[in-house]
Amino acid sequence: MLWLPLTPSLLRLFAFVGVLSLMFSLESIWPKREWKTPRWKRLSVHSVLSVLNTLLLRFTIATPLLLLTDLLEKRQWGLSHALGLNGWGEIVVTLILFDFFDYWWHRFNHTAPLLWRFHRVHHMDTHVDVTTALRFHAGELLISGVVKMFWVLFWGPSIWGFAIFEAGITGFSEFHHSNIDFPDEVEKVVRAVHMTPRVHASHHTVSLRTRNANYSTIFSVWDRLFHSFQEPNPQEMETIGLEEGRDNYLSFRKVLLAPFVNRAL
Numbered sequence: 001m002l003w004l005p006l007t008p009s010l011l012r013l014f015a016f017v018g019v020l021s022l023m024f025s026l027e028s029i030w031p032k033r034e035w036k037t038p039r040w041k042r043l044s045v046h047s048v049l050s051v052l053n054t055l056l057l058r059f060t061i062a063t064p065l066l067l068l069t070d071l072l073e074k075r076q077w078g079l080s081h082a083l084g085l086n087g088w089g090e091i092v093v094t095l096i097l098f099d100f101f102d103y104w105w106h107r108f109n110h111t112a113p114l115l116w117r118f119h120r121v122h123h124m125d126t127h128v129d130v131t132t133a134l135r136f137h138a139g140e141l142l143i144s145g146v147v148k149m150f151w152v153l154f155w156g157p158s159i160w161g162f163a164i165f166e167a168g169i170t171g172f173s174e175f176h177h178s179n180i181d182f183p184d185e186v187e188k189v190v191r192a193v194h195m196t197p198r199v200h201a202s203h204h205t206v207s208l209r210t211r212n213a214n215y216s217t218i219f220s221v222w223d224r225l226f227h228s229f230q231e232p233n234p235q236e237m238e239t240i241g242l243e244e245g246r247d248n249y250l251s252f253r254k255v256l257l258a259p260f261v262n263r264a265l
C-alpha cells in the first residue's frame, strides 16, 4: 500500500478538517435546530478541547498505536494474518470489525458507571452540532485508546486498514453530529447503511429511551442486529443533553472536573 502518497496521520487529519469544514458549512446553510449558544463560542471551546486532547493523545496513544500496528504487520501477527487476509479485502474487514467493536465499546460507555462518568462530558452538551464531535474528556480518549490496543493486538490490522478505520470514525462522527437533517425519503436510504444526524441526535436526548440506544458510529446495522435501535421522536429531541450540568456546559473547569464529582456539576 506504499503507493499512497499519504501517511496514516495525514489521512486522519484530512478527514478531520475536510468533514468538519463541509458539515460546518452545510449546517450554516440548512440548520435543523436553532442554536441557543453562539456558534463561535461552541466552536472555540470545543476546538481548544480537541487540540489539547490531540496533543495529549498524540504521544501517549496515537503514536504507540501506529508503532504497534506496524510491528504486528511486519511480524504477521494477529488473526487477520492467520486468516490470510490482505489488500483491500483486509481493509474492508478491518473497517467493519473495528466499527463493530466500537459499537459495543460505546454501548459499554453508557452502562459501566466509571466509563459513563467520562462519556457523560460528551453528552452534557445541550446542543448537537459538528463541534459536539470534538467534545470528549481526555480520560475517555485515553481509556478507549488503551482498549483499542487490545483490538489491534487481537486482529493485527494493516497500517492502512487501521488508518482508514480511524479516518472513517473521525469523518462519520463529524457527519452524524452535525446539525442537519435529510428529507424522510433520503433519511430512509442513508440510515439503512449509516448512522444519520437524525438518529444520532436522538442519542443525545435527556430521554433515556433514545439516549440508551442508537450507538452505532459508521454502519447502522449494529443497532438493528443487537436490538438497540429506537425511532427518533421530535418531542424527545426538543431537550438535548443531560438533566444535570445544563448551565455553563462550556466551562472548561466543569468539563474537566465532571468525571470526578458524583452528579455532574
Ligand SMILES: [Zn+2]
Residues within 6 Å of the ligand: 106, 110, 119, 123, 203
Ligand atoms: Zn453516547
